[in-house]
Every structure is written in structure tokens, then in C-alpha cells.
Amino acid sequence: MRFSLITLPKNSASFCRFFGLPDNLVFLITLKRNMIFHINNICLNWHILNYLYNLAARTLTPAGTCLALALTAAPALADSEVAQNSEEFQEKTSGKKQPPSDQQKPVSLEPLIIIGDDRTSVLPTSRAINSVFGNEQSVLDTPRSVSVVSKKMLALREFQDFTQLERVAAGVFTPRFFGTASLPVIRAQQGEIFQNGQRKQGGNGGFGFPISFNSLESMDIVKGPPSAVFGPGQRVGGYVNINTKRAYLDKFRAEVSGTVGSYDTYRWGLDVGAPLIDNELGFRLSYQGEDSDSFYRFAETESHAVYAALDWHPNDRLGFDFNVEHFDTDFSDIGGINRPTQDLIDNLRIITGTGPATSTPPGFQTGQGTVVTPTGTAKISRRNVFIGPDDLNEHDTTLLQLKSAYQVNDHFNIINYTTFQTLDKATVDTNSFVEIIDENYTVQNRTELHHSFDFSVPGFLGNLNIGNDTISGIAYKFHHTRGFSNFNFEDDNSFDLTLDPSTRVFAEANLTGVLPVPGFADPIPQFSHAFASPAGNYPELGLSGNGDTNATDFHQIGLFYQHTFHFTEQWSLLAGGRGDLIYAKTRDPLAPEGFKAVSDSATHIMPAANVSLTYKPVSWNTLFFTYSYSQSPASALGGGFALKNNRLAPGDFHIESELYETGTKFSLLDDRLYFGLAFFRQTRGQNNVFSGNIDRIEVEGIELESSFQPNRNFFANANVTLTDAQFKNTEVFQGSRVVADVFDNSRPDIIQGGGLGSRAGGGFGFPADNFEMTGQPDFIFSGTAAYTFDAGFGASLSGVLTSPQNLDVLGTVVIPWQHQLDASVFYDDHEHFEARVAFLNITNEKNWRTQFGSFFGSETVSPDLPFNVLATIKLRY
Incomplete structure (x- = not known):
């Protein structure tokens, strides 16, 4: 029993050439005469795949397993000769013997040596x-x-x-x-x-x-x-x-x-x-150099x-x-950009405010544990x-x-x-x-x-x-x-990015539990040493x-x-x-x-x-x-x-x-x-x-x-x-449980503050x-x-x-x-x-x-x- 060949109309040739296909796109459907061999092939492939997917089913989600099984088993259950090209089909019908296939034994690929640029292929x-x-x-x-x-x-x-x-x-x-x-x-x-x-x-x-x-x-x-x-x-x-x-x-x-x-x-x-x-x-x-500014300010x-x-x-x-x-x-x-709220994501509005005032730069308390008093919201530039x-x-x-x-x-x-x-x-x-x-x-x-x-x-x-x-x-x-x-001492939420950039500094006098790194004196104007x-x-x-x-x-x-x-x-x-x-x-x-x-x-x-x-x-x-x-x-x-x-x-x-x-x-x-x-x-x-x-x-x-x-x-x-x-x-460890914990509750109209402070205790650990x-x-x-x-x-x-x-x-x-x-x-x-x-x-x-x-x-x-x-x-x- 054999089905006919089906070809596209001749006026489709230009479409085929554009996509690199033959002028006549051939669909071949055939049934194998030797059904005993075909059934044996199915049984052998199915037993192997059944074992394979019993193992996979314990590890993948049910939906993923079903889709994997359908996509993977389909070619395996098909007769491999059905999927051959039209030349192989002609060989079966004409009785002409074709040369042996190169796939009759494993092929060892030669090492690839690139001696030039391949500017055309992306496959x-x-x-x-x-x-x-x-x-x-x-x-x-x-x-x-x-x-x-x-x-x-x-x-x-x-x-x-x-x-x-x-x-x-x-x-x-x-x-x-x-x-x-x-x-x-x-x-x-x-x-x-x-x-x-x-x-x-x-x-x-x-x-x-x-x-x-x-x-x-x-x-x-x-x-x-x-x-x-x-x-x-x-x-x-x-x-x-x-x-x-x-x-x-x-x-x-x-x-x-x-x-x-x-x-x-x-x-x-x-x-x-x-x-x-x-x-x-x-x-x-090869040499490459770059000297660039950035969309981001100071970068x-x-x-x-x-x-x-x-x-x-x-x-x-x-x-x-x-x-x-x-x-x-x-x-x-x-x-x-710090202090991330949904309002920041949706509308680019950031909560303003600082910690308590101090006599040391930047003029307000910074660092872990700082409780920020909210003063309002402001539109912030994405460059800031x-x-x-x-x-x-x-x-x-x-x-x-x-x-x-x-x-x-x-x-x-x-x-x-x-x-x-x-x-x-x-x-x-x-x-x-x-x-x-x-x-x-x-x-x-x-x-x-x-x-x-x-x-x-x-x-x-x-x-x-x-x-x-x-x-x-x-x-x-x-x-x-x-x-x-x-x-x-690093924390981000105690700083107000709407203020002058010179305020983005942690006072050296407030550093504790650290020691100067040898060979790194005066690394930047704000610090006499790099401390670690x-x-x-x-x-x-x-x-x-x-x-x-x-x-x-x-x-x-x-x-x-x-x-x-x-x-x-x-x-x-x-x-x-x-x-x-x-x-x-x-x-x-x-x-x-x-x-x-x-x-x-x-x-x-x-x-x-x-x-x-x-x-x-x-x-x-x-x-x-x-x-x-x-x-x-x-x-x-x-x-x-x-x-x-x-x-x-x-x-x-x-x-x-x-x-x-x-x-x-x-x-x-x-x-x-x-x-x-x-x-x-x-x-x-x-x-x-x-x-x-x-x-x-x-x-x-x-x-x-x-x-x-x-x-x-x-x-x-x-x-x-x-x-x-x-x-x-x-x-799981996070800087603060939620960003609201950084703020006090003096302005509930702005944010319902938790009052714990910025990165209090070095961070919050969820049970x-x-x-x-x-x-x-x-x-x-x-x-x-x-x-x-x-x-x-x-x-x-x-x-x-x-x-x-x-x-x-x-x-x-x-x-x-x-x-x-x-x-x-x-x-x-x-x-x-x-x-x-x-x-x-x-x-x-x-x-x-x-x-x-x-x-x-x-x-x-x-x-x-x-x-x-x-x-x-x-x-x-």
C-alpha cells in the first residue's frame, strides 16, 4: 500500500527559492511492507524509552514530561526508513542499489582550525x-x-x-x-x-x-x-x-x-x-581600547x-x-537606585529623607541600622x-x-x-x-x-x-x-540620592571592627586608608x-x-x-x-x-x-x-x-x-x-x-x-525584610515604616x-x-x-x-x-x-x- 507524492504548485517556486527550498516541495508518506520488522523496531525503542522516561518523570513536572515524551518518542516509534529523503524512496521503488551510507560506523570529526572569519553563517x-x-x-x-x-x-x-x-x-x-x-x-x-x-x-x-x-x-x-x-x-x-x-x-x-x-x-x-x-x-x-562616559552619572x-x-x-x-x-x-x-518601592518601578518616584543629624560628614547618620525619617517623594532621574x-x-x-x-x-x-x-x-x-x-x-x-x-x-x-x-x-x-x-558598614538605603552627591560618604570615624589594608594609604580623598x-x-x-x-x-x-x-x-x-x-x-x-x-x-x-x-x-x-x-x-x-x-x-x-x-x-x-x-x-x-x-x-x-x-x-x-x-x-538572607523597615512611621501617608533601620544587624534572615x-x-x-x-x-x-x-x-x-x-x-x-x-x-x-x-x-x-x-x-x- 503506497500513497502518492504531493507537490506544491509551480507558482510557489519563487517562495521556495527565497527560503532556500527546492522548487518542488515534496511530502512523502509511505507504509512499510515488512510489518514484522517494523513492530520489532517499535518494541525495542519503546522499552528503552519507557525506562528513560520513568526516570525522567520523577524529576520533571508532569506537563513537561508529557511534552518531552510526545516530542521525543514520536521519531523513535516511526520507521526510520519512512523519514528518508526522496532519493532513498526512489531506490526502494526502482530497485537500484545506492552506495553504502557513511553512517554505518561512528564518524570521528577532525579538529576545526579557523584560519579566517566566517561572516555569513549563524547556524x-x-x-x-x-x-x-x-x-x-x-x-x-x-x-x-x-x-x-x-x-x-x-x-x-x-x-x-x-x-x-x-x-x-x-x-x-x-x-x-x-x-x-x-x-x-x-x-x-x-x-x-x-x-x-x-x-x-x-x-x-x-x-x-x-x-x-x-x-x-x-x-x-x-x-x-x-x-x-x-x-x-x-x-x-x-x-x-x-x-x-x-x-x-x-x-x-x-x-x-x-x-x-x-x-x-x-x-x-x-x-x-x-x-x-x-x-x-x-x-x-589584536588590540581594543575604550574611553567612554556613560548614561549613568559619574560612571x-x-x-x-x-x-x-x-x-x-x-x-x-x-x-x-x-x-x-x-x-x-x-x-x-x-x-x-536605592529604596526600591513599586512606586519607583512604576513612576520613578523615590522616598526622600535621611537618618538623624550628626556633626560628621555627610551631616546625617549613615550605615547599617540607620532609621530614616521620610520627608516626601520626588521624581528621580534614571541617570542618578x-x-x-x-x-x-x-x-x-x-x-x-x-x-x-x-x-x-x-x-x-x-x-x-x-x-x-x-x-x-x-x-x-x-x-x-x-x-x-x-x-x-x-x-x-x-x-x-x-x-x-x-x-x-x-x-x-x-x-x-x-x-x-x-x-x-x-x-x-x-x-x-x-x-x-x-x-x-555598607548599606544603600540610608543615603538620599536626591541630595548632593558629596553626601554619599560613610564617615571614617564611624568605622569599627576593621583594619587598614597594607599598601593602600589615601586611596580616595574620603579615607586615609582602605579598611577591611x-x-x-x-x-x-x-x-x-x-x-x-x-x-x-x-x-x-x-x-x-x-x-x-x-x-x-x-x-x-x-x-x-x-x-x-x-x-x-x-x-x-x-x-x-x-x-x-x-x-x-x-x-x-x-x-x-x-x-x-x-x-x-x-x-x-x-x-x-x-x-x-x-x-x-x-x-x-x-x-x-x-x-x-x-x-x-x-x-x-x-x-x-x-x-x-x-x-x-x-x-x-x-x-x-x-x-x-x-x-x-x-x-x-x-x-x-x-x-x-x-x-x-x-x-x-x-x-x-x-x-x-x-x-x-x-x-x-x-x-x-x-x-x-x-x-x-x-x-534566605536579604538586606532588609522589606524596604519599609528602613523608615520610621512618622509619615504613614508616604510609607508604613517598620522602624528597624537600614540593613539592621547586617541583614535579615528569613526562617x-x-x-x-x-x-x-x-x-x-x-x-x-x-x-x-x-x-x-x-x-x-x-x-x-x-x-x-x-x-x-x-x-x-x-x-x-x-x-x-x-x-x-x-x-x-x-x-x-x-x-x-x-x-x-x-x-x-x-x-x-x-x-x-x-x-x-x-x-x-x-x-x-x-x-x-x-x-x-x-x-x-
């Missing part, structure tokens, strides 16, 4: 990746949710920092982090930064430092914890892997660029490279980034890829954020990387990754906040042995040939840091550690093994395991004079394991299920470990993370359309530097990503994220319960569409839509539905000249973003940029 399937499991494979065959973002997409969306990741990927939404989002937030959890498959030192959670993207060629955004090959880190939400620029081995290239924009934005760059020995030895040199950025790469491939079996980058920047701590005119914020870092690879034979490769990084940072704000890292360096080395082989397993119906790919190896890390922190808390407790002097200051040295050694079994063309199983031994020693770098610095050391073992089952019913569809378990360490300032009651807490080295993830991926229309869908549930712990506790977090969600590029002229993508993120049985995570919308949509004419002219339109999000733990203040639309016009001759003008937030929406987790929900909120314009010109040679 995730356009290049192989090795940032998930350490082996080169297509994103279609990778059993994890991962977003592959091209250089073209990053440029089109004017990517500058991690708060803009939701523009290009699902599952990502990063708070403002006081203007310096040095870490991404993935699946409502803090993530990490990788560079070419090795960890890169980022910020310390709430407030870090700017990240240079001068070296960036493309980006992989991996959702969830790293696999066994990469090992446990200090954050498990996921990671952004930066694929750096490679040296040119074929010919000379050069690019000069300049950007000007609203609010005195000025950036410039130079990128040049050439072969020193054709197709063997080459270099690349400014001055930075210089230099990157160099040297690649040497003396023969087909041996290669060395080296790069080095230095980044130096002066930046601003953008504190947002909490920045002291004399705040000090500076940072520099240097990173060196070397990848060495040797192919012993066709089945065995040795790869070594080595990284060295050093950084310094100094922040001294007039409101008394201090964060200084004056010693910090990291050495990392990872050696991988890649081996592929086949073996046969005898069976009732004959031998089963199983393909095998293994990665085994050893990793070592040494990290040293010395950092000083003070947030003991010690790392330990000294009750005789009334000094207590703050859980952040530390001087740490730690060694970490990890052994790992990963094995991929290719059972058939359709089924494969990946399993990996790892054990890390860590030895850490932490001492107090700021012990009081005459006292021996407290210190402690500890040795711990952290296990990790992951397993992934993959089913590929047809060449263009993959279904997967992944489980991951890991233990990872907590993090204090500079990536060290904090002393808690003068000891290293054992629980800080065994923070558990557990991930269940299932999904499906499609590459359709001759690789012109990509579609990925993932369902996940992750539970994990998170170190809370304010309370000293480990918060328990549970996140469930759905991520959908799609990209369509039928030809070089047109492309579009869309991303959808649904997330439910909650604290589970956790004592252990379940709470919705703040600052994370449940729904996010982002999309981009662009068209380029053959002459090089083009335009794009893109946008982001987010659902309401609680600003504080109790949801007394809510950021409503928000959207931002961006557009651009451009010209690119693909040879010598490119110009682009981007119009961002073209409808001038008054959007808001949280600062950092739950703690600051009752203290500050950050206004997003209004309508602004960026114009960029690039000259190529």
Missing part, C-alpha cells in the same frame, strides 16, 4: 565543538543543551557583557552585578567562564570586574555543570566557553575598527595577522586590551596553539544612580594559554592544555565598600589521551560491532590569592571575619575517564567519572598587630560522574537523556576559601549538584534549519557569603532554540526559556522555607531576523521579552513584563569595508534589572539604558 551546526565533553562533535550529536553563538550574531546584537546573553541564547539571564557582570547566570545559577576549554578566573559573585572580549571569535554557552573531563568548579549553573581568535596560516589580513555612540562612547581596535611560514606558522595580534570606562596568538603546525600530526592577553581597565561600581564621585575601581589581568596536540596514529591522540593567569583588583567606594585583590595567580594543566577502537560482542543474531571513543587523563590546578573585603575586615575572629578586640577576606593556596589534582559506546547507527552511551583531591590552606592576611594570624588547612575528595544516552533515529534528529552528579567547592574573594569561625568548613568542599536533562535536536532542510528542545531539573547548593550558609536551590525548566538560514541573505533565530527557580528549605528566586523571570523570549542584499546592504530587527520578576524575597516589589526592541542597518562588502549603525531600545522602554541574587532586593534596583545609538566602521586589508 549552530556550522562548526564542531569540543567544549562539552572534550571531543569534537556537532552540536546536533551533543547530548546536552548548548548554544553555539557565531561572531556574526555577537556583532549584530552588539554584545559587550554577560547581561546581554539572553539576546543570543535560551536559559540565560544575568543580573546587573553593579555594572560589572563578570560571571554569567545560567539557569538561574551563577556560572563560570572557560577559554578554549580551560577555566578563566572571573569575578566573585556579586561584584567583580569587567571582562575583555578582545580575544573572542565565537562562543559556546553550556547549560549545567561541566562534564568529567573538565571537572568541578566553584559554580555549576553552566559556563561560557570563549573560542579565541586563531593565528592566520594562509595569508595576511588586517582590520581597523572604530565605534562611536550615545553618551560619549568611544571604542577602537586593530586586528592583524599573517603566516610566517605558509600553512605552518602564523601569528595574530566611566577606560580600558586597553592586547591579545596575541601564535600557531605552529609543523606537520599533520603535531600542533601548538599559543595565545596571551593583557587587559587593564578603570571602571565604575554602578549601585543602581548610586555612585560616589571619587570611587576607585581598577583591574588588570594577564592570561597565557598553550594547547599542544600530537596524533600518534589514526586512533590515538595526546592533547595538553596549559594556562597561567594573574589578576589584580582594587575597589574603594565612598560608602565604605572595599574589595581588594593584590595577589592572585593560577596555574592549570590538563593532559588528555584520546583513543578510539572497535570490538565485537557475540549475540544470538550474530556479532554486535561496538565503536568506542575514550578520553582519559589527569588535571592539575594551583591557585594563590590574597584578598581584602569590607561590607560591614580580617579573615578570622579575634574576640579580645571585637574583630570578626566576614567570610570573604582570605589568603589561600590550594592544589587540586583530578583523574578522569570518559567512554562513549556506539552500539549501532542510532544508539550510543556516554559515561564519565572523575575524582578530585584538593588540599587547601587559608590564613588571615589582615591579622591585628601583636596577634598570630589564624589559619587552617584541609584535604578533601570531590567525586563527579555523568552519563548520557543518545538515540538518533535519522541523520537529522537526535534524542538524548543526561544525568550528572558532582561535588564542588565554595568560593570566597579571588577564588580562595573563607575561614568560618577560624576554620575551613568541610561543607564548603562538598557542595552537591544533581542534573537531569532530556531533549531533542533537529537539523532540517539540508542543514538550513536548526531546532533544539531541552527539559531539565537541577538541584544544587550555593555558598551565601552574607549568611555563611549553603543555600539549597532547585531549578526546573524548558529551553527552546531555533535558527533558520536558507541562504547567505536571510537568517532568523528565536529562543524561548521557561524556568521555575526556588530556594528549598533555605534561610527556613521555600522561596521563589528573585530577579529571574519565568519566561524569556528573544529573537533576531536580518536580511542582506547581494550588494551588501542590510538591516536587522531583534528583541527580548521577559515576564514579571520579584525584586525582593516576599514579592512586595515586582518588575513587570518588559521588552526591548533593537534594530540595525549595515553595509558589508565582505572584503574591505563594513559599516553598521545599531539603534538599541528603539521604543525607549524604562526597563529595570536586579543587581545580585536576593540580598539586594530590598536595597537597590538598576535601570537599563534608554534609547541609544552605536555606529561602527571596519576597514579590512
Whole structure:
């Protein structure tokens, strides 16, 4: 029994050509004659999927499980031959034998060497990746949710920092982090930064430092914890892997660029490279600079980034890829607007008033415990954020990387990754906040042995040939840091931002329980020294550690093994395991004079394991299920470990993370359309530097990503994220219970004051319960569409839509539905000249973003940029 072919009318040919489709769009429906084989195939697939989803059903919501089952089981239950293309159909009907398929055995992808710029493709399937499991494979065959973002997409969306990741990927939404989002937030959890498959030192959670993207060629955004090959880190939400620029081995290239924009934005760059020995030895040199003011009053950025790469491939079996980058920047701590109420969010009206009058600057009481007397409300400019005119914020870092690879034979490769990084940072704000890292360096080395082989397993119906790919190896890390922190007196709500900016100062005479940081005298006019808390407790002097200051040295050694079994063309199983031994020693770098610095050391073992089952019913569809378990360490300032009651807490080295993830991926229309869908549930712990506790977090969600590029002229993508993120049985810590507690009740017509004061007692701890995570919308949509004419002219339109999000733990203040639309016009001759003008937030929406987790929900909120314009010109040679 056979159905007929159905074709579109001939007058639809122009439509098909526009979208890169054949003139005749063919729909094929057929029934297989051999029903016995078909039923056996269904039964085998169903038993495997039934076991898979019985496991998933215990971890996903019922609705999510049903949808996952429907989408995933449908291709598996279908006859795989039904889904073949028309050529295979003709083979069956004509009896002509076609050449054997390349998919009859596992395919090992060759390493991808980028020798030039790919300015046309945005499809995730356009290049192989090795940032998930350490082996080169297509994103279609990778059993994890991962977003592959091209250089073209990053440029089109004017990517500058991690708060803009939701523009290009699902599952990502990063708070403002006081203007310096040095870490991404993935699946409502803090993530990490990788560079070419090795960890890169980022910020310390709430407030870090700017990240240079001068070296960036493309980006992989991996959702969830790293696999066994990469090992446990200090954050498990996921990671952004930066694929750096490679040296040119074929010919000379050069690019000069300049950007000007609203609010005195000025950036410039130079990128040049050439072969020193054709197709063997080459270099690349890139520089980017910036000297910009800001929409935010008193904020400014001055930075210089230099990157160099040297690649040497003396023969087909041996290669060395080296790069080095230095980044130096002066930046601003953008504190947002304080005293956040719903009236501020909706109408930009802020409550005015100060604490009791004093004889010391700024003339009224400030600091934790200050009770503010409300005097009225006033309209406040979104530019008037909490920045002291004399705040000090500076940072520099240097990173060196070397990848060495040797192919012993066709089945065995040795790869070594080595990284060295050093950084310094100094922040001294007039409101008394201090964060200084004056010693910090990291050495990392990872050696991988890649081996592929086949073996046969005898069976009732004959031998089963199983393909095998293994990665085994050893990793070592040494990290040293010395950092000083003070947030003991920092509070935001005692200051009235409608007053003169000179009043945004905490009087030095009121500082207690802190000590001067060596080498930091007269950092800003308001302070004779930078003052910080010690790392330990000294009750005789009334000094207590703050859980952040530390001087740490730690060694970490990890052994790992990963094995991929290719059972058939359709089924494969990946399993990996790892054990890390860590030895850490932490001492107090700021012990009081005459006292021996407290210190402690500890040795711990952290296990990790992951397993992934993959089913590929047809060449263009993959279904997967992944489980991951890991233990990872907590993090204090500079990536060290904090002393808690003068000891290293054992629980800080065994923070558990557990991930269940299932999904499906499609590459359709001759690789012109990509579609990925993932369902996940992750539970994990998170170190809370304010309370000293480990918060328990549970996140469930759905991520959908799609990209369509039928030809070089047109492309579009869309991303959808649904997330439910909650604290589970956790004592959540917040600056104040609600913002009303900051004020007295003298003006109930303005606000029903609680009279407790600003950040009284260092913060308010809610009794252990379940709470919705703040600052994370449940729904996010982002999309981009662009068209380029053959002459090089083009335009794009893109946008982001987010659902309401609680600003504080109790949801007394809510950021409503928000959207931002961006557009651009451009010209690119693909040879010598490119110009682009981007119009961002073209409808001038008054959007808001949280600062950092739950703690600051009752203290500050950050206004997003209004309508602004960026114009960029690039000259190529």
C-alpha cells in the first residue's frame, strides 16, 4: 500500500527559492511492507524509552514530561526508513542499489582550525565543538543543551557583557552585578567562564570586574555543570566557553575598527595577522581600547586590551596553539537606585529623607541600622544612580594559554592544555565598600589521551560491532590569592540620592571592627586608608571575619575517564567519572598587630560522574537523556576559601549538584534549519557569603532554540526559556525584610515604616522555607531576523521579552513584563569595508534589572539604558 507524492504548485517556486527550498516541495508518506520488522523496531525503542522516561518523570513536572515524551518518542516509534529523503524512496521503488551510507560506523570529526572569519553563517551546526565533553562533535550529536553563538550574531546584537546573553541564547539571564557582570547566570545559577576549554578566573559573585572580549571569535554557552573531563568548579549553573581568535596560516589580513555612540562612547581596535611560514606558522595580534562616559552619572570606562596568538603546525600530526592577553581597565561600581518601592518601578518616584543629624560628614547618620525619617517623594532621574564621585575601581589581568596536540596514529591522540593567569583588583567606594585583590595567580594543566577502537560482542543474531571513543587523563590546578573585603558598614538605603552627591560618604570615624589594608594609604580623598575586615575572629578586640577576606593556596589534582559506546547507527552511551583531591590552606592576611594570624588547612575528595544516552533515529534528529552528579567547592574573594569561625568548613568542599536533562535536536532542510528542545531539573547548593550558609536551590525548566538560514541573505533565530527557580528549605538572607523597615512611621501617608533601620544587624534572615528566586523571570523570549542584499546592504530587527520578576524575597516589589526592541542597518562588502549603525531600545522602554541574587532586593534596583545609538566602521586589508 503506497500513497502518492504531493507537490506544491509551480507558482510557489519563487517562495521556495527565497527560503532556500527546492522548487518542488515534496511530502512523502509511505507504509512499510515488512510489518514484522517494523513492530520489532517499535518494541525495542519503546522499552528503552519507557525506562528513560520513568526516570525522567520523577524529576520533571508532569506537563513537561508529557511534552518531552510526545516530542521525543514520536521519531523513535516511526520507521526510520519512512523519514528518508526522496532519493532513498526512489531506490526502494526502482530497485537500484545506492552506495553504502557513511553512517554505518561512528564518524570521528577532525579538529576545526579557523584560519579566517566566517561572516555569513549563524547556524549552530556550522562548526564542531569540543567544549562539552572534550571531543569534537556537532552540536546536533551533543547530548546536552548548548548554544553555539557565531561572531556574526555577537556583532549584530552588539554584545559587550554577560547581561546581554539572553539576546543570543535560551536559559540565560544575568543580573546587573553593579555594572560589572563578570560571571554569567545560567539557569538561574551563577556560572563560570572557560577559554578554549580551560577555566578563566572571573569575578566573585556579586561584584567583580569587567571582562575583555578582545580575544573572542565565537562562543559556546553550556547549560549545567561541566562534564568529567573538565571537572568541578566553584559554580555549576553552566559556563561560557570563549573560542579565541586563531593565528592566520594562509595569508595576511588586517582590520581597523572604530565605534562611536550615545553618551560619549568611544571604542577602537586593530586586528592583524599573517603566516610566517605558509600553512605552518602564523601569528595574530589584536588590540581594543575604550574611553567612554556613560548614561549613568559619574560612571566611566577606560580600558586597553592586547591579545596575541601564535600557531605552529609543523606537520599533520603535531600542533601548538599559543595565545596571551593583557587587559587593564578603570571602571565604575554602578549601585543602581536605592529604596526600591513599586512606586519607583512604576513612576520613578523615590522616598526622600535621611537618618538623624550628626556633626560628621555627610551631616546625617549613615550605615547599617540607620532609621530614616521620610520627608516626601520626588521624581528621580534614571541617570542618578548610586555612585560616589571619587570611587576607585581598577583591574588588570594577564592570561597565557598553550594547547599542544600530537596524533600518534589514526586512533590515538595526546592533547595538553596549559594556562597561567594573574589578576589584580582594587575597589574603594565612598560608602565604605572595599574589595581588594593584590595577589592572585593560577596555574592549570590538563593532559588528555584520546583513543578510539572497535570490538565485537557475540549475540544470538550474530556479532554486535561496538565503536568506542575514550578520553582519559589527569588535571592539575594551583591557585594563590590574597584578598581584602569590607561590607560591614555598607548599606544603600540610608543615603538620599536626591541630595548632593558629596553626601554619599560613610564617615571614617564611624568605622569599627576593621583594619587598614597594607599598601593602600589615601586611596580616595574620603579615607586615609582602605579598611577591611580580617579573615578570622579575634574576640579580645571585637574583630570578626566576614567570610570573604582570605589568603589561600590550594592544589587540586583530578583523574578522569570518559567512554562513549556506539552500539549501532542510532544508539550510543556516554559515561564519565572523575575524582578530585584538593588540599587547601587559608590564613588571615589582615591579622591585628601583636596577634598570630589564624589559619587552617584541609584535604578533601570531590567525586563527579555523568552519563548520557543518545538515540538518533535519522541523520537529522537526535534524542538524548543526561544525568550528572558532582561535588564542588565554595568560593570566597579571588577564588580562595573563607575561614568560618577560624576554620575551613568541610561543607564548603562538598557542595552537591544533581542534573537531569532530556531533549531533542533537529537539523532540517539540508542543514538550513536548526531546532533544539531541552527539559531539565537541577538541584544544587550555593555558598551565601552574607549568611555563611549553603543555600539549597532547585531549578526546573524548558529551553527552546531555533535558527533558520536558507541562504547567505536571510537568517532568523528565536529562543524561548521557561524556568521555575526556588530556594528549598533555605534561610534566605536579604538586606532588609522589606524596604519599609528602613523608615520610621512618622509619615504613614508616604510609607508604613517598620522602624528597624537600614540593613539592621547586617541583614535579615528569613526562617527556613521555600522561596521563589528573585530577579529571574519565568519566561524569556528573544529573537533576531536580518536580511542582506547581494550588494551588501542590510538591516536587522531583534528583541527580548521577559515576564514579571520579584525584586525582593516576599514579592512586595515586582518588575513587570518588559521588552526591548533593537534594530540595525549595515553595509558589508565582505572584503574591505563594513559599516553598521545599531539603534538599541528603539521604543525607549524604562526597563529595570536586579543587581545580585536576593540580598539586594530590598536595597537597590538598576535601570537599563534608554534609547541609544552605536555606529561602527571596519576597514579590512
